[in-house]
Amino acid sequence: MAPTAHSPNVLLYEGAIRSVERLIQEHAASHIFLVVDEDAYRFSGADDTLKSLLANLHTTRFCGFQPNPKLVDIQRGVSLFRANPPELVIAIGGGTAIDLGKLIGFIGPQNEASREIVTGNKIGTVDALPMIAIPTTAGTGSEATHFAVAYIGTDKYSVAHPSMLPAHAVIDPRLTHSLPGPITAATGLDAFCQAIESIWAVGATDESIEYASTAVECAYQYLQISVKTPTPESRLAMSRASHLAGKAINISKTTAPHALSYILTSKYKVPHGFAVAMTLSKFLAFNAAIDANECVDSRGHEDVCKRILRIVSLLGATSIAEACRLIDSLAVSIGCPTSLVDLGITRQEQLSEIAASVNVQRMSNNPRKINHSMIVQLLSQDFPADLARL
Ligand SMILES: [Zn+2]
Structure with a gap:
């Protein structure tokens, strides 16, 4: 069943991360846009499971972003996305990584500048790319929402669209054990x-x-x-x-x-x-x-x-x-x-x-x-x- 604005497909159990390979196959995605909080990726142990899998796929990796989604990081991610459009987004990390995945996956396919969408001056007319959200913290619940926070300076904005709800939430509590x-x-x-x-x-x-x-x-x-x-x-x-x-x-x-x-x-x-x-x-x-x-x-x-x-x-x-x-x-x-x-x-x-x-x-x-x-x-x-x- 296709996810609705109220329901991503959820896998919540120890070892759930092992299902990512199957989910990628289901989407038959040949090019994946990865949003990775590198510290979280390493310390959570997510890389143990995903490293070899991702190494064999065509991926664009977006990392090195600041905490709490900033416009400059969204712009950098959207440029990378548009330079070589992917078919699936995977975000691994805390709320920042997952919100950035949602923002880039939504803004990337639009014809508007990131700033215009973030500030609400322009509304996205194309659906976001499907996304797999893999939280490494137990907190924001961002993998279950269809909106994301963005900052321009100290001003906070919220971008919302039903298609921003991740298609899959892969919640493996083991990734939080080392937090x-x-x-x-x-x-x-x-x-x-x-x-x-x-x-x-x-x-x-x-x-x-x-x-x-x-x-x-x-x-x-x-x-x-x-x-x-x-x-x-x-x-x-x-x-x-x-x-x-x-x-x-x-x-x-x-x-x-x-x-x-x-x-x-x-x-x-x-x-x-x-x-x-x-x-x-x-x-x-x-x-x-x-x-x-x-x-x-x-x-x-x-x-x-x-x-x-x-x-x-x-x-x-x-x-x-x-x-x-x-x-x-x-x-x-x-x-x-x-x-x-x-x-x-x-x-x-x-x-x-x-x-x-x-x-x-x-x-x-x-x-x-x-x-x-x-x-x-x-x-x-x-x-x-x-x-x-x-
Ligand atoms: Zn909150």
């Missing part, structure tokens, strides 16, 4: 936050809530173990949580903590998952206090509250305050910065700049209406009393 603790922590927190945001998102459906709920439970139970004393069981659980959170946000999209995170990553160099987790509990408390006047979701504020209580119970908490504490202590226990002050953010102008950076569309997917001054006020909770002169 260092800090990467396991940041990527795993991304999955956890994506799942929680997905449940309260305006775009949530019954289907996305089911995926997200399982992801929350799995990540909450296994993330700390995966960081501190990883076992094959915890790695498998986090791979599953990451993929399900990806499936959930593929439907619901993300909300306020993601909208605020991008500037923390681009300007303050905070890894994506940590940047999102830094405001998650604040928004849990903020969204839980929703009333009819501030509700953006057409299902009404009571429905939003019901979903937020579902999050509380998935965490094993009995109150919003307890759920917030549990989220914060999980984040702290695996090395996430606890406060904006830790990042050198101590002035109200900086909060104002962060608040001004948010994408209005992404923010409108947050169930409770929020404006600039409310964001500043929420973020200023991190300031000690002497700094918070608001």
Whole structure:
């Protein structure tokens, strides 16, 4: 069955990477465009399985890109792609590699410049090339979504098209076994936050809530173990949580903590998952206090509250305050910065700049209406009393 915008063909088990040879044969591809995060490729052990296979195929290899997809890297990849058009894309690595694979595989076949598509000035009219996504982290769930992030300077863009959903997601938890603790922590927190945001998102459906709920439970139970004393069981659980959170946000999209995170990553160099987790509990408390006047979701504020209580119970908490504490202590226990002050953010102008950076569309997917001054006020909770002169 052909994959739809909601469903790639998924192989999720230890040893799944051995199926790549069969998938390439199924596509009868004679020329493959490889997007490879070389460190991840080597350290994950993916090269042990794929090296000899890929050596016998006609490939164009794109590597050496910066973390978080940048326009210059997209342009370089698209030039390579157009110089000798391939028939299949394979992306191996974390969220950056997979997002770059999706972007290059989509922009490559168009007649427009990369910048025009990334900024949304022009819309792609041709479908993306089929892609096999092989994640080497358990975090972004990018292999399960039909959109990708791109940066021009510190400005963040999102490119979306149904055909950008990878045709195949090959998720082999063994590729994550050698991930260092800090990467396991940041990527795993991304999955956890994506799942929680997905449940309260305006775009949530019954289907996305089911995926997200399982992801929350799995990540909450296994993330700390995966960081501190990883076992094959915890790695498998986090791979599953990451993929399900990806499936959930593929439907619901993300909300306020993601909208605020991008500037923390681009300007303050905070890894994506940590940047999102830094405001998650604040928004849990903020969204839980929703009333009819501030509700953006057409299902009404009571429905939003019901979903937020579902999050509380998935965490094993009995109150919003307890759920917030549990989220914060999980984040702290695996090395996430606890406060904006830790990042050198101590002035109200900086909060104002962060608040001004948010994408209005992404923010409108947050169930409770929020404006600039409310964001500043929420973020200023991190300031000690002497700094918070608001
Ligand atoms: Zn994310």
